[in-house]
Amino acid sequence: MKTIYVDNAATTRMSDVAYEAMKPMMQEIYGNPSSLHHIGQTAKEYLDDARARIAKCINAQPNEIYFTSGGSEADNQAILTAAYNGAKKGKKHIISSKFEHHAVLHTLDKLAKEGFEIELLDVYENGIVKVEDVKNALRDDTALVTIMTANNEVGTIQPIKEIGEICKENKVIFHTDAVQAIGHIPVDVIEMNVDMLSVSAHKFHGPRGVGFLYCRKGILLQNLINGGAQERGKRAGTENTPAIMGMAAAIEDACSNLEKNAQYVSKLRDMIIDGCADIELSRLNGDRYNRLPGTINFCFEGIEGEGLLLLLDQDGICASSGSACTSGSLDPSHVLLAMGVPVAVAHGSLRISLCEYNTEQEAKTIIDSIHKVVAYLRSISPVWEKIQKGEVVE
Numbered sequence: 161m162k163t164i165y166v167d168n169a170a171t172t173r174m175s176d177v178a179y180e181a182m183k184p185m186m187q188e189i190y191g192n193p194s195s196l197h198h199i200g201q202t203a204k205e206y207l208d209d210a211r212a213r214i215a216k217c218i219n220a221q222p223n224e225i226y227f228t229s230g231g232s233e234a235d236n237q238a239i240l241t242a243a244y245n246g247a248k249k250g251k252k253h254i255i256s257s258k259f260e261h262h263a264v265l266h267t268l269d270k271l272a273k274e275g276f277e278i279e280l281l282d283v284y285e286n287g288i289v290k291v292e293d294v295k296n297a298l299r300d301d302t303a304l305v306t307i308m309t310a311n312n313e314v315g316t317i318q319p320i321k322e323i324g325e326i327c328k329e330n331k332v333i334f335h336t337d338a339v340q341a342i343g344h345i346p347v348d349v350i351e352m353n354v355d356m357l358s359v360s361a362h363k364f365h366g367p368r369g370v371g372f373l374y375c376r377k378g379i380l381l382q383n384l385i386n387g388g389a390q391e392r393g394k395r396a397g398t399e400n401t402p403a404i405m406g407m408a409a410a411i412e413d414a415c416s417n418l419e420k421n422a423q424y425v426s427k428l429r430d431m432i433i434d435g436c437a438d439i440e441l442s443r444l445n446g447d448r449y450n451r452l453p454g455t456i457n458f459c460f461e462g463i464e465g466e467g468l469l470l471l472l473d474q475d476g477i478c479a480s481s482g483s484a485c486t487s488g489s490l491d492p493s494h495v496l497l498a499m500g501v502p503v504a505v506a507h508g509s510l511r512i513s514l515c516e517y518n519t520e521q522e523a524k525t526i527i528d529s530i531h532k533v534v535a536y537l538r539s540i541s542p543v544w545e546k547i548q549k550g551e552v553v554e
């Protein structure tokens with residue numbers, strides 16, 4: 161049986177260009193970039209080059225890029241930096257949204273325990289934050305606004321440029337988690353008016369365990385990890401040069417093929433959305449059009465997401481019920497609940513996240529398999545008949 165991998169929002173298959181870029185860093189150019197001998201200095205040249213190439217992809221300066229272990233670390237460092245810098249000036253109010261990634265929400269939980277006031281904005285049924293709400297929430301003591309560029313479970317794209325504009329006017333630090341956006345939709349830190357931006361390589365065919373934080377020049381970045389003077393003293397630890405070279409190759413590849421890939425992938429996305437539209441009591445979560453090229457999130461009433469995933473897997477289809485971070489727990493997704501999806505319905509969620517390696521034939525197989533599996537699960541469901549009759553089921 162052929163594997164059909166459509167869980168690209170969880171992680172991706174590494175691209176050949178990323179894989180090839182990593183190899184020499186392991187057995188040839190394996191020096192420590194801080195070493196003074198030639199093999200160390202060669203590694204440093206590669207590192208500098210990677211930093212410059214990555215910066216160019218998001219319209220930043222090389223010295224505004226700080227390599228991290230991934231998106232989670234970048235989110236933590238950005239948010240804690242803005243919070244603690246703000247607190248020094250008596251600013252302890254932070255604005256975010258209800259459906260951020262846990263790397264953001266759990267960092268905000270920690271800050272709440274430390275006395276910060278966290279305000280989480282509504283994301284409405286369409287999964288999009290209202291610019292007006294950000295404007296109204298801003299206060300004199302607001303230290304930070306952090307809103308993701310695109311949501312990882314439903315794929316909706318947020319009005320980042322407009323939110324950034326308001327933050328800029330009010331001199332409030334603006335951070336965005338762009339992990340799902342980079343390589344899939346255009347990301348330009350100047351155009352988007354962002355001060356800080358988080359990226360993870362493994363969401364665009366780079367290696368896992370590496371990412372970066374863009375931090376605009378002039379912001380005093382706070383360390384999460386103390387030690388050596390790497391990353392201009394802001395993130396200690398010997399640089400993961402293979403992963404960083406892989407990330408640089410992957411981001412360049414993704415950004416230079418962005419339009420072509422987005423066009424191709426969104427065609428597959430729309431095929432699947434349209435192909436499943438005839439399933440009764442199903443819904444597409446999140447705005448129909450303002451979404452990432454590859455992300456689809458459905459709910460099918462009367463079904464448990466776990467059963468759906470296991471049966472799809474038997475057809476070779478690797479999908480997700482939503483976030484990889486919450487799978488394993490039986491709680492429904494905080495993203496869907498924030499969008500007002502009823503608890504009973506949110507249990508039957510399915511996320512399909514595509515990439516340019518997927519094919520039309522695979523999309524057809526997915527549509528057929530979803531129809532078959534949903535019908536089967538409903539046929540053995542004790543509650544399906546009641547739901548069909550419109551009786552409320554908890």
Ligand SMILES: *Cc1c(COP(=O)(O)O)cnc(C)c1O
Binds near residue numbers: 233310362369
């Ligand atoms: C995957 C993801 C992260 C976490 O990135 P890691 O590199 O896995 O730590 C953060 N935010 C969003 C939106 C993500 O999709």
